[in-house]
Amino acid sequence: MDDFQIQAIGLMSGTSLDGLDVCCCTFRRKAGKWSFHIDCAKGYGYPEELKYKLGTGAQNMSALEFITFHSAYGSFLGKRVNEFMQEFGVRPDIIASHGHTIFHEPQRKIMYQIGDGAAIAAETRIPTVSDFRRLDIMLGGQGAPLVPIGDRLLFADYDYCLNIGGFSNISFEQDGKRIAFDISPVNYVINHYCRQIGLEFDRDGEIARRGAICRPLLDELNGMEFYHQSGPKSLGREWVETQVYPMLERYGLSLEDKLRTFYEHAAFQIFRIINANPSSAGNGKLLITGGGAFNKFLVERIEALCPCQIVIPGRQIIEYKEALIFAFLGALYMADEPGCLASVTGASMDNIGGILFKV
Incomplete structure (x- = not known):
């Protein structure tokens, strides 16, 4: 029927x-x-x-x-x-x-x-x-991810659908097929460090905004093997706990510098994927949903790096997509x-x- x-x-x-x-x-x-x-x-x-x-x-x-x-x-x-x-x-x-x-x-x-x-x-x-x-x-x-079927059938007006939650993930059409995968950890790491000082999250990215980027740490984060894998791939807490946390702890940074560097890492990985998969419509439209869409500093960093038109929808779609x-x-x-x-x-x-x- x-x-x-x-x-x-x-x-x-x-x-x-x-x-x-x-x-x-x-x-x-x-x-x-x-x-x-x-x-x-x-x-x-x-x-x-x-x-x-x-x-x-x-x-x-x-x-x-x-x-x-x-x-x-x-x-x-x-x-x-x-x-x-x-x-x-x-x-x-x-x-x-x-x-x-x-x-x-x-x-x-x-x-x-x-x-x-x-x-x-x-x-x-x-x-x-x-x-x-x-x-x-x-x-x-x-x-995983399971959301891309909804991106394809319900949100087809956008060239890229990016969700930023515990992990960031993206989906888009490529040669008539829906392609989607996890990009990097985001709020899973940010919230972990915020809880260490009694906060649930970094409101508007205010803590990270005060920090400075540690270039050696940023280079090490961006060089992790997962980011060079092709094809369907997904992330879980096990990878973060064994790979990411030890790296973030190795440099003895303040919380502000640690988060500032990690924000840059998360934004760069999003840029890297979009840059490698340009939309047939030019720069295209990027829909951002998930809790990370409320993080003003993180969105600023994505906007500064990515060449596409960024769309932040209404609160109901951001929160409940x-x-x-x-x-x-x-x-x-x-x-x-x-x-x-x-x-x-x-x-x-x-x-x-x-x-x-x-x-």
């Missing part, structure tokens, strides 16, 4: 640990073209204990503790959805949950998105799709259309990832 309409809730929890994003959208496919409307959206902060477990605690749990937490976090997600539905008076056809990434090592075919979809479905009594990445990884892919696209993945699942693109992830074929729990 070509004319297809569905209302879906998307749940997104990113590596920056700034909380749970809930976005309820109505999607329609007509004459082969998808459109969307954001019906309502809200963010929910995490209690400190939960933030610790999602950040580092879960990685060191026993098997029994881990699976218990998996169920408990799923119930937490379901309860937040119930609050959301009651507040906004909605009851969607489907819930699509990203979960929270605890392990991501696709080269070993290892990944885990915590947050049991069965627990969400049990709490809400609404069909729930979760675990979107596993099939792609078993098909030889990275299982990833949750919106996870809702869209739920819509695609129900429409029996692939949500994982092999050209993006490196899998052997496009696939419909996810497990449906239905009560």
